[in-house]
Amino acid sequence: MRKSWWKILAAVLLIYTFAAGFLIKVPYIGNLKETIRNLFFHVPMWFGQIILLTTSLVYSILYLRKPDLRYDIFAACFAKTGILMGILGLITGAIWATYTWGEPWSNDPKQIGVAIALLIYFAYLVLRNAIPDIDKRAKIGAVYNIFAYFIYLPLIMILPRLVESLHPGGKGVSGNPGLNGADLDATMRLVFWPAVIGWTLLGTWITTLNIRLYLIRDKNLINAK
């Protein structure tokens, strides 16, 4: 119970997200109509993705400081769940875009940014698989992960602000590249932030399961001194 409280919290928060997200009264804004409810699913995916990828970065740095194979497994698993979140965010975004912008893909700078991000992290997985030696794979993977993260961050934080965008937070519009925080409706905020925490916790949960699998698979390697 003490160890699994956050899993219960994740489940509760997600049940709350789904229940409240579909039931509360939402403001009617332009052509958004009811699709605004997607905010509780699409945007938290991106928050979750960034948090998971940042966690992956931290473990990569830890690995370079102290070469423990466990850190490498952590970094890889968090990156994988980050990719999963990215794909889900892309799909929910495409569905949303179909109904508000008229087509699933309209070459919006943020859509391009996401496509690039996925390519970067797929390359990370390909790189890892290309190296048969375990220690070498861990080290080179960590180096690439750190390098990629610091190029990825400006890509999604700076570039979208410089150009016009259909998303909130483009050039000449207020807000950050994630969402226009200031004018988020008060009741929606009550659902939105729990949704962010809920989805992130779910991502972490998935990751820990994956990590346990790898720890068992490689237990001879990890314990061998």
Add this chain to the structure above:
Amino acid sequence: MTKTIFALLKKDLLLELRQQHSFYGILLYVASTIFVLYLSINNPEGEVWNGLFWIIQLFVCVNAVAKSFLQESRGRMLYFYTISGAKAFIIAKLIYNIILMLLMSLLSLGLFFILLKNPLSNTLLFTGIVCLGGISLSLVFTLLAAIAAKAQQNAALMAIMGFPLIIPQLLLLIRLSKAAFGEVFRESALLQLSFLIVGLDIMVIALSIILFPFLWKD
């Protein structure tokens, strides 16, 4: 450390001057690519010209920079371990690749002018942007070449890793080059874009110097 860097840089430049096959190899690569372009699209519009130019730069850079770590055999690396540190080594490689890429960029710009005409309204500005672009591309690909060389699967892996990572710089550069085609920018936008590219370059240099020591020895 400065002495080591200069020694390593001198060694790379001397090797280049004496062997010459890699320099002329890349030069021929540039020339034949641009000639193929000339045959397939004679006299392209400004925007097409701009896009093609930067894509060619990208491919030239992958080919030119990949060589810098490929040519170091295992035995020679063992020798380098004894005479220099990781930081001096990567700095020397960065400088060497910048020089090589600047040369290649300017040469391919010249070939573009000869074969595909000159649609620019401000040639000098574009030449400056090309230099900046050459530096940016070579910096990013230097560390990637080091990673790819360690993974022992060079050309393909470098493209897979490098192309997504270079897109931010490439987009900024293509955007910036439009100024040389007579597109009017807001007063501060041009400087802002240039500073952004320079900022990214500085970050890449810092990351290379921090991360390369981990790749240095197996």
